[in-house]
Amino acid sequence: MIFWNKNNIVIMLLSFCYPFVVSINDTQYDKQDFYSKYSMSSWNLASNKQKKSMLEDYIKRESAVQEALSLGFDLDPTIIDRFSDIEQQLLVNFYYDEFVAKPLVSLEDWSLTSKHLNKNVEVKHLLISHRESDLSQKNPRTKKEAVSLINDIRLTLNADLSLLDSLILVYSDDPGVQRNGGYLGWLEWGQTPMSFQSSVWGMKKENLSAPIETRYGYHLAYLMNYRDSQYAFYDSSSYSYETTKRSLGLVREDLPGAALSYENNIFSNDVTLHQDSFESLFLLLQEYTSSLSAGERFVFIDFLMSLEERFLLFSFNEKDYGVRFFINNILKQNPSRIPDFKTSDDLVSYFKILILRHVVASRAINSGLEKNTFFVKRLNVEKARFLYDFYLKNIVNSVEAPDSVLINEYYLNNRSEKYFIPEKVRVRQIRVKNKSLADSLSFVVSKENFKSIATNFSINRKKEGGLMEPFERGKFNNLGEGAFLLSVGEISPVIENLDRTFSIIMLEEKINSEYLPLSKVYKRIESLLLKEGQENIKKDTFERFLNNKDLIVNDEFKIYFN
Numbered sequence: 001m002i003f004w005n006k007n008n009i010v011i012m013l014l015s016f017c018y019p020f021v022v023s024i025n026d027t028q029y030d031k032q033d034f035y036s037k038y039s040m041s042s043w044n045l046a047s048n049k050q051k052k053s054m055l056e057d058y059i060k061r062e063s064a065v066q067e068a069l070s071l072g073f074d075l076d077p078t079i080i081d082r083f084s085d086i087e088q089q090l091l092v093n094f095y096y097d098e099f100v101a102k103p104l105v106s107l108e109d110w111s112l113t114s115k116h117l118n119k120n121v122e123v124k125h126l127l128i129s130h131r132e133s134d135l136s137q138k139n140p141r142t143k144k145e146a147v148s149l150i151n152d153i154r155l156t157l158n159a160d161l162s163l164l165d166s167l168i169l170v171y172s173d174d175p176g177v178q179r180n181g182g183y184l185g186w187l188e189w190g191q192t193p194m195s196f197q198s199s200v201w202g203m204k205k206e207n208l209s210a211p212i213e214t215r216y217g218y219h220l221a222y223l224m225n226y227r228d229s230q231y232a233f234y235d236s237s238s239y240s241y242e243t244t245k246r247s248l249g250l251v252r253e254d255l256p257g258a259a260l261s262y263e264n265n266i267f268s269n270d271v272t273l274h275q276d277s278f279e280s281l282f283l284l285l286q287e288y289t290s291s292l293s294a295g296e297r298f299v300f301i302d303f304l305m306s307l308e309e310r311f312l313l314f315s316f317n318e319k320d321y322g323v324r325f326f327i328n329n330i331l332k333q334n335p336s337r338i339p340d341f342k343t344s345d346d347l348v349s350y351f352k353i354l355i356l357r358h359v360v361a362s363r364a365i366n367s368g369l370e371k372n373t374f375f376v377k378r379l380n381v382e383k384a385r386f387l388y389d390f391y392l393k394n395i396v397n398s399v400e401a402p403d404s405v406l407i408n409e410y411y412l413n414n415r416s417e418k419y420f421i422p423e424k425v426r427v428r429q430i431r432v433k434n435k436s437l438a439d440s441l442s443f444v445v446s447k448e449n450f451k452s453i454a455t456n457f458s459i460n461r462k463k464e465g466g467l468m469e470p471f472e473r474g475k476f477n478n479l480g481e482g483a484f485l486l487s488v489g490e491i492s493p494v495i496e497n498l499d500r501t502f503s504i505i506m507l508e509e510k511i512n513s514e515y516l517p518l519s520k521v522y523k524r525i526e527s528l529l530l531k532e533g534q535e536n537i538k539k540d541t542f543e544r545f546l547n548n549k550d551l552i553v554n555d556e557f558k559i560y561f562n
Contacts, residue, residue, distance in 0.1 A: 097248070278313065
């Protein structure tokens with residue numbers, strides 16, 4: 001989705017270079033945008049029906065965002081504030097990736113990733129492990145024995161590659177080999193160890209690799225096929241950033257230390273922390289919490305808003321930052337996420353995170369990061385997600401609650417099927433364990449003595465004289481069916497129950513069906529009609545988007561749309 005600013009001309013020009021998926025009201029959406037929301041791997045694995053659903057969902061969302069922009073939703077203060085938060089968070093994340101994490105990646109690894117990220121490969125492999133391999137089930141062979149064995153297997157396969165599948169089943173130590181026959185499927189760059197992928201991605205189709213060593217042992221890889229990855233459709237700026245992201249997995253263990261070192265450097269050299277202010281602030285916080293009445297909950301933002309004094313907490317770039325500077329950010333935080341402040345150091349740690357976000361975001365802007373195409377595109381994706389949700393909530397909330405006339409009309413039309421107390425019966429039961437006793441009792445039982453016989457012979461409800469609670473149709477199987485066939489005072493023949501007991505019943509009372517009063521179901525109907533109205537407006541809106549005469553679906557995707 002395009003949010004117009006001075007960078008969007010570049011993005012618009014790029015759309016002519018990369019295949020579009022759909023065009024909505026003369027705005028083209030390319031494969032990069034589509035695959036950033038529905039990954040190419042998910043798309044390739046989806047059935048035709050699922051692809052239709054994904055494509056339609058994409059059209060609905062992008063159309064909704066267009067309409068929201070045309071209605072000026074992006075000028076709403078709530079939206080503007082949220083967009084600002086999204087941008088700041090992305091600036092922080094992207095700055096760390098580019099300027100803290102990326103320097104840890106070797107130029108060789110980054111270049112290899114850049115070279116191969118645009119391709120996915122379909123691979124099967126044969127693994128020979130050894131006693132030092134990182135597998136749960138260790139093979140006792142030595143590394144030297146493993147090397148000798150895999151070389152022998154390779155010589156055999158070089159002579160006759162058709163033996164690959166059978167040799168995989170016989171020799172491979174891959175734990176899943178009996179299930180997958182060594183088939184690894186379609187792989188993206190970054191999913192396997194560098195030694196493995198740097199060898200495989202450089203191979204030709206339908207070729208066998210030399211032995212490749214990883215921490216799992218020695219592999220022979222067979223390249224079955226290859227195809228473009230989703231990154232093949234990315235512009236150069238976004239491709240470069242994704243190269244960095246995929247390379248970071250190689251230095252994953254070094255990332256926390258690098259981030260900590262960078263942050264410590266900021267507070268050592270660039271940000272001045274005013275410790276005296278924090279200690280004074282902490283004393284006031286203690287006084288505030290001790291003044292709360294029993295059972296009153298401490299709310300940190302209430303404490304900060306109650307302060308009359310303006311505490312100077314940090315200085316950065318010749319600017320001072322007090323408590324008031326952070327109020328807006330703290331207001332947006334879930335109160336349950338705010339920590340307990342047991343010491344002034346806890347208070348310092350909390351505010352350090354807030355000032356750090358501001359400092360890093362400022363540095364990102366000074367570096368020109370927000371002007372990069374990859375940043376603009378990602379920012380627009382995140383904005384569109386929020387704008388879509390906001391738009392959907394808006395149209396749903398535009399539906400008025402149904403008035404009493406509609407509710408009464410719905411009640412009258414549906415009370416016979418939905419809003420009634422069903423017909424019930426109340427019976428007495430004589431229940432015994434064998435049929436012969438039941439047959440004997442059936443000869444002597446009458447309306448006058450039914451209660452006393454039930455009291456003397458029934459295996460349940462003796463104290464109640466066999467009287468059961470009222471029940472509706474569909475209860476108690478044969479007994480229940482029989483009860484609704486009787487007239488009041490009439491006695492049934494012997495009924496066999498599912499638990500192999502036997503019953504005789506007498507109908508005591510028929511309770512006629514009656515309508516529930518409207519007052520009892522008014523709120524239920526009101527809620528139901530409101531929900532129906534909300535679903536209908538969503539359905540009508542989405543159908544309008546899908547039937548838009550200015551909607552064009554690329555031929556490659558059109559087969560999943562009609």
